[in-house]
Amino acid sequence: MGGSLRGDEPESAMPSVDAKAGRLNQSVCKWCYNGMSLDELASHAQSMGLVGIDLLGPADFPTLKKHGLVCTMVGSHSLTNGLCDTKYHDEALEKMADAIAATSAEGWRNVICFSGNARGIDRKVGMKNCVDALRKIVPVAEAANVTLQMELLNSKVDHADYMCDNSEWGVELVKQVASDNFKLLYDIYHMQIMEGDIIRTIEKNHPYYGHYHTAGNPGRHELDDTQELFYPPIARAIADIGYQGYFAHEFIPAGDPLKGLRSAVAQCTV
Numbered sequence: 001m002g003g004s005l006r007g008d009e010p011e012s013a014m015p016s017v018d019a020k021a022g023r024l025n026q027s028v029c030k031w032c033y034n035g036m037s038l039d040e041l042a043s044h045a046q047s048m049g050l051v052g053i054d055l056l057g058p059a060d061f062p063t064l065k066k067h068g069l070v071c072t073m074v075g076s077h078s079l080t081n082g083l084c085d086t087k088y089h090d091e092a093l094e095k096m097a098d099a100i101a102a103t104s105a106e107g108w109r110n111v112i113c114f115s116g117n118a119r120g121i122d123r124k125v126g127m128k129n130c131v132d133a134l135r136k137i138v139p140v141a142e143a144a145n146v147t148l149q150m151e152l153l154n155s156k157v158d159h160a161d162y163m164c165d166n167s168e169w170g171v172e173l174v175k176q177v178a179s180d181n182f183k184l185l186y187d188i189y190h191m192q193i194m195e196g197d198i199i200r201t202i203e204k205n206h207p208y209y210g211h212y213h214t215a216g217n218p219g220r221h222e223l224d225d226t227q228e229l230f231y232p233p234i235a236r237a238i239a240d241i242g243y244q245g246y247f248a249h250e251f252i253p254a255g256d257p258l259k260g261l262r263s264a265v266a267q268c269t270v
C-alpha cells in the first residue's frame, strides 16, 4: 500500500498509483464526480490503472471505450421503484432487459437492480415478489452471460424504506433465485451503517456478493482517517478470497476529487 490515509498532501507529493499492480479490479462511480466530464474522469481512471467506471448507460460507452475502459456496472431501473413491489415489475423488467442487451453487446458483465422501497409491503411478500420478477429476467441474463446484481443499501441514513438493506435478507433472495447470474452488490459504506462486521461478513457470504462499492463512514466521503473504516485490510480480505469481479469506489469527495480517488486506489492496491 503506497497511499496516504488523509489524501490531503499537495498534488506533487502524492505517489503515483497503479491499481493494476494489485489484485483487485478497481473502478469508480461517475455520479460522485459530477463536476467532471466523463471524458476527463475516464482519462484519470485509465492513468490510475482502473479497469472501468460504474453506473453508466449506453450513451456513455463510446467515451469509456476511447479510454480502454469498460462499464463495470450498467444502470437499469429506479432504485425506489423496484422488484419488491409488483406494481413496478413491468417497467423494471423492460429496463433490465434493455440494459442486459446493451451490456452483452459489449461483452461486459454487470447490470444493477434494486429491491426498491417497501411502501408497507411485508419483507416475506417483498422477497416473493423479487423472486417472481427475477425468475423472469434471470434466463435472459444467463443467455447473455451478464450478472444482475441487487444493491444492498442502508435504510437508516440515505434510503429510508429500501427493502434490500441487510445481508441476511439479500443472501436468502440469492439462494431462492438460485442462478449464478444473480448476486448482491455489497456496498461497504451502506453495510457498515446497517450491520458492520465487514470482513467477517464478506468472508462468510462472498459467494453471494458479485460486486463491491466503497466510501468512508460516517459521511460517505474519502477513505481517509477522519472516518471509521480501514480499507487496506478490507481490500486484502476480498483479494485473498480470490475475488475476480470489480471493486468500485463510490465516495463523494469532500476535498480535491482526484487526490481522494488516488489515495483510495492506493489503499486498495493490495
Ligand SMILES: O=C(O)C(=O)CO
Residues within 6 Å of the ligand: 151, 153, 158, 187, 213, 250
Ligand atoms: O445511491 C446510492 O446510495 C448508491 O449506493 C448507488 O450505488
